[in-house]
Amino acid sequence: MTEHFVDVQNLSLKFQQKAVLRDLNWTINPGENWVLGGISGSGKTSLAKIIAGLQSAPGDVKIYFDRESLLPAETLFVESWYQFKNLEGVANFYYQQRYTSQQAKETLTVHAELVGYGKEKGLHFDQVEPILEALAFATFASSQLIELSSGEHKKLQLVKALWLKPQLLIIDQPYTGLDSASRKNLNILLDQVAEEGTQLILICNDIELPTCITSFAEIRDGQLVKVDALESSATEIHLREIPDFLKESPVYSSEDIVKMVNVNISYGEKQVLKNINWEVKAGEKWLLQGHNGSGKSTLLSLVNGDHPQSYANELYLFGNRRGSGESIWDIKQHIGLISPEFHWYFDPTATVWQSIASGFYDTVGLFQQLPYTKSIQVDELVEYFGLTENKNELLTALPLGKQRLVLLARTIIKNPELLILDEPCQGLDQQQTKHFNQLVDELCSNGMTLIYVGHFESQLPTCIEKRILLEKGEVKVVESLNTEILS
Structure with a gap:
């Protein structure tokens, strides 16, 4: 041998x-x-x-x-x-x-x-x-x-x-x-x-x-x-100044962002969510956790309007009961979303610039001309995230870490009332993870509401103040950062 x-x-x-x-x-x-x-x-x-x-x-x-x-x-x-x-x-x-x-x-x-x-x-x-x-x-x-x-x-x-x-x-x-x-x-x-x-x-x-x-x-x-060992690459980061349009607090349509009353989701005999009661108020910062298969993704699909069974439940989004006449696009206007699954299905023909710009319209690619003021905002985010040299490249041509940064920029382009960040740092290195979470902290200091999914305790924004834990489709714990039980 x-x-x-x-x-x-x-x-x-x-x-x-x-x-x-x-x-x-x-x-x-x-x-x-x-x-x-x-x-x-x-x-x-x-x-x-x-x-x-x-x-x-x-x-x-x-x-x-x-x-x-x-x-x-x-x-x-x-x-x-x-x-x-x-x-x-x-x-x-x-x-x-x-x-x-x-x-x-x-x-x-x-x-x-x-x-x-x-x-x-x-x-x-x-x-x-x-x-x-x-x-x-x-x-x-x-x-x-x-x-x-x-x-x-x-x-x-x-x-x-x-x-x-x-x-x-x-x-x-x-x-x-x-x-x-x-x-x-x-x-x-x-x-x-x-x-x-x-x-x-x-x-x-x-x-x-x-x-x-x-x-x-x-x-x-x-x-x-x-x-000898992997060294931490998360050195001190000096952030560029955040674009002016993101310094403003979101304009809230309601004090109640999410309200679920005894929500149940089943596929045949398989019950995925069981009697979920949960309220998210404007400006709150939540961590959503649970083992794989606990129901986190299904819960988020109700919040972002994607799940068809939301109409069969008592679910309120941004002050309106689901099914009271609003469209899925009405709901998405309030939300900035990133998830691994969304990344999988994103338009492979979109450039970096187009991908970020599509966040204005909640599409998986850019299919219309952007007004000048919105184009300027895209340019500002491209520069903020250090993507200037990549802006005309296809999103899929970038390394995975940079692809994720592009989609992170897309989630915040419209300064939404609610950020849903489902494991947003998958594929990012330690430096990029720290960079993004610092950005989340800065954004949320202006009053933005946050639902953040993350398994790694060391890779979370510091702004998180509440946690909901799912176990086998049920709410196991709702607590504050000092573990004081809230409900």
């Missing part, structure tokens, strides 16, 4: 005439498990795809699989997002489809997806059951793929990867969307497959890692640099 497992030599990559990787070299020895960290856009995902054979670039990549190992002699790359198709093999879904397709059976169920994967790879189904239990995913067997949240999609990706146990497993953002318990259990599972011979490359900037990790590296100026 050779002394190296992976040997990368003189790898170079340009993107739009800009050098991303410059004669990069990387040697991975047998038994080593790496974490590849560093700033967003440095080339981590591209490097991983090249090693996995999913992207070509000048240079030389050799992987010396152990032919005597019982593990599959292959490299599996787990993308940061899960790509799936409907039963006809098409992937052109739209955002609200997740909440309107429960009866249509448009995609495979989780069980059917796993059965097909097991047959393709020659795997025994009894071997996947402990993984499903460990990641609290066994109860999703009958769920359609389109019904899953971002965290649940990540779990499905991880289940398949841990079931296969290839000799080289590369996971891009392994903890994205996972709750605390799932992150801990994932690390245990990663340690187990590493013990059985799978070698890992994890692309992330997370601190809580499997104990099997032996080595750390970052990409700096196109070169791979080995480091």
Whole structure:
């Protein structure tokens, strides 16, 4: 057996005439498990795809699989997002489809997806059951793929990867969307497959890692640099001055932003939300939390007007009962929204500038000419977020972290009464996360209402003052920051 497992030599990559990787070299020895960290856009995902054979670039990549190992002699790359198709093999879904397709059976169920994967790879189904239990995913067997949240999609990706146990497993953002318990259990599972011979490359900037990790590296100026540990990149940030139009307090149409009275949501015999009572007043800053599958996404879909069952419940938005004559677009005029699912389904043909501008009209792309005053506001946000050199590029051509910044800018372009930020910092590096949360703090100091979803306690705005915790579709806790029970 050779002394190296992976040997990368003189790898170079340009993107739009800009050098991303410059004669990069990387040697991975047998038994080593790496974490590849560093700033967003440095080339981590591209490097991983090249090693996995999913992207070509000048240079030389050799992987010396152990032919005597019982593990599959292959490299599996787990993308940061899960790509799936409907039963006809098409992937052109739209955002609200997740909440309107429960009866249509448009995609495979989780069980059917796993059965097909097991047959393709020659795997025994009894071997996947402990993984499903460990990641609290066994109860999703009958769920359609389109019904899953971002965290649940990540779990499905991880289940398949841990079931296969290839000799080289590369996971891009392994903890994205996972709750605390799932992150801990994932690390245990990663340690187990590493013990059985799978070698890992994890692309992330997370601190809580499997104990099997032996080595750390970052990409700096196109070169791979080995480091003793991932260093925090969240240095002191000096924010540009916030644009004047965002310094003004939102004009509230009602003191009552959200009011839910005994709200219930069911799909057949499956009850997703049970007797939810919740009030959000103008100017309040809420943290919404709960394990994966607890009902957070469904709750937010009621608030932003996307869920069709909102009409069958006693739900008030911005002072009006849902179903009293207002359209979904009337509701969205009050709201700035970002979520992983919204990002998935955003218009792939929109430029950075168009994507931000579309926030004025709550569309997933810009389909009309902007008045001059609104164009100026877009330009101001482009500059504020440091996106000037990217403004005419396609959104999808940017690194994931910058894509998320663009959509974050889109959420605030109209200075909305309510910001709904559903895991807004997925894909951002530590510096970008700190930057955005500081912006949220500044915006909310002017009276904006906030509902923020986040699993990582260390990655939250400081302005948050209240928390609602869901558990299995029910309100478990409502509390203030000092944990004084409010209801």
